[in-house]
Amino acid sequence: MGYSRLLARYGRYAGLNRVLDLLPTKPLLLALNYHRIGDPQQTPYDPGVFSATAEGFHEQVRFLKRRFHLATPDEALEIIEGAKLRRTAILLTFDDGYRDNYETAFPILAAEGVQGAFFLPTSFVGTNHIAMWDMVAFIVKRSRLRRFRLPCAPLREFDLAADGEASVIGQVLSFYKSSGQGGEEFVAMLEEACDAPRPGGSERLFMDWSEAAAMLAGGMAIESHTHSHPPLSRVSGAALAGELAVSKRILEERLGHTVRFLAYPFGLPETISPAVFDAAREAGYRAAFSFFGGVNVPGTIERFNIRRQPVCPAEADTFQLRTTLMAAKAA
Numbered sequence: 350m351g352y353s354r355l356l357a358r359y360g361r362y363a364g365l366n367r368v369l370d371l372l373p374t375k376p377l378l379l380a381l382n383y384h385r386i387g388d389p390q391q392t393p394y395d396p397g398v399f400s401a402t403a404e405g406f407h408e409q410v411r412f413l414k415r416r417f418h419l420a421t422p423d424e425a426l427e428i429i430e431g432a433k434l435r436r437t438a439i440l441l442t443f444d445d446g447y448r449d450n451y452e453t454a455f456p457i458l459a460a461e462g463v464q465g466a467f468f469l470p471t472s473f474v475g476t477n478h479i480a481m482w483d484m485v486a487f488i489v490k491r492s493r494l495r496r497f498r499l500p501c502a503p504l505r506e507f508d509l510a511a512d513g514e515a516s517v518i519g520q521v522l523s524f525y526k527s528s529g530q531g532g533e534e535f536v537a538m539l540e541e542a543c544d545a546p547r548p549g550g551s552e553r554l555f556m557d558w559s560e561a562a563a564m565l566a567g568g569m570a571i572e573s574h575t576h577s578h579p580p581l582s583r584v585s586g587a588a589l590a591g592e593l594a595v596s597k598r599i600l601e602e603r604l605g606h607t608v609r610f611l612a613y614p615f616g617l618p619e620t621i622s623p624a625v626f627d628a629a630r631e632a633g634y635r636a637a638f639s640f641f642g643g644v645n646v647p648g649t650i651e652r653f654n655i656r657r658q659p660v661c662p663a664e665a666d667t668f669q670l671r672t673t674l675m676a677a678k679a680a
C-alpha cells in the first residue's frame with residue numbers, strides 16, 4: 350500500500366481531514382484533468398479512459414468547492430497571463446468530448462455552479478468514431494484466445510490469462526504506438542489474432558454539436574483538442590498548422606464563440622516540443638495544456654505548457670489528501 354493511501358486510510362480514524370483543513374493553500378493554479386466520467390466496469394470499451402465514477406466525481410467537486418477556489422476558465426486565463434493569486438485556484442478540464450461529459454459531468458458541474466473546460470477533437474464531434482484505444486480494448490475484451498500473437502511480431506505473446514484484460518489492453522496499445530503501423534491495418538490484424546470482431550460502430554461515443562452548444566450556454570468552456578487527435582510532435586509544417594487552425598475554426602463557426610485554449614493530444618513530454626508550442630501560438634491560442642502532472646506557480650507559468658494533474662479511479666481514495674498536499678507544498 351502506498352504511503353498516501355495508508356495515510357488516507359489512517360486519516361479516516363484520526364480525523365486527518367480536519368488536520369488537512371488547517372494546511373495552507375499556496376497561490377498556484379492546479380489544473381485537474383478528467384477524461385470519461387462513469388463506471389469503468391460497465392464499458393465494452395477502454396476502462397483506462399475513465400477518471401472517476403459519477404458519484405466519485407460529484408464528491409470530488411464538493412470537496413474542491415469547500416477547500417479551494419474553483420477558477421472559471423476566464424479566471425484561469427487571467428492567472429496564466431499574470432493576474433495575482435492569494436490562494437490555490439483549481440481548474441477542472443476534460444479531454445476528448447465523450448458523451449458522458451455532457452450526460453454526466455455537465456449536470457453535476459451545473460448543479461454545483463462550477464465551470465469546466467472541455468477539449469474536443471473536432472473530427473470526433475457528433476460522429477460514430479471509435480478511438481484507437483477503445484477499438485483495441487473492445488477487440489481484446491472479446492478475444493476467443495487467452496494467448497495471442499500478432500503476425501507482425503510473432504515472438505511477442507500477449508497473455509490474458511497471466512496478465513489480465515486491463516494490462517493486455519495497455520500492452521497492445523503501447524505496442525501499436527511503437528509499431529508505426531496504420532490504424533486500419535493494425536485493427537484488422539488484431540481482429541484476426543483474437544478471433545474477435547471490431548465494434549459495429551453504431552453507438553455514438555462522443556458528444557454532438559447540439560450537446561456542445563448546450564454546455565457552452567450552460568457556462569462551460571468548449572475548447573480545442575486538435576482536429577484528429579494526433580501526437581503533435583509527429584506532425585509538422587502545414588499538417589501541424591492545419592490540425593490547430595482547422596479545429597479552432599470549426600469550433601468557432603459551429604458554436605459562435607472564441608476558442609482560447611488548446612489541450613495537446615496525449616500531452617506527454619514526447620508528444621510536444623518547442624515547435625508545437627510555436628505552432629499553437631501562431632494558430633491564435635492564448636494558452637495550451639499538457640498532461641504529465643504538476644502545478645502552475647505564478648511567475649514560472651509556461652503559457653504553452655500549462656501543467657495538468659490527471660485524475661484516475663485507482664487514486665480515488667487519496668484524491669482529497671493528494672490535492673491538499675499539492676496545494677500546500679509547492680514553492
Ligand SMILES: [Zn+2]
Nearest residue numbers: 444445614615
Ligand atoms: Zn485526448
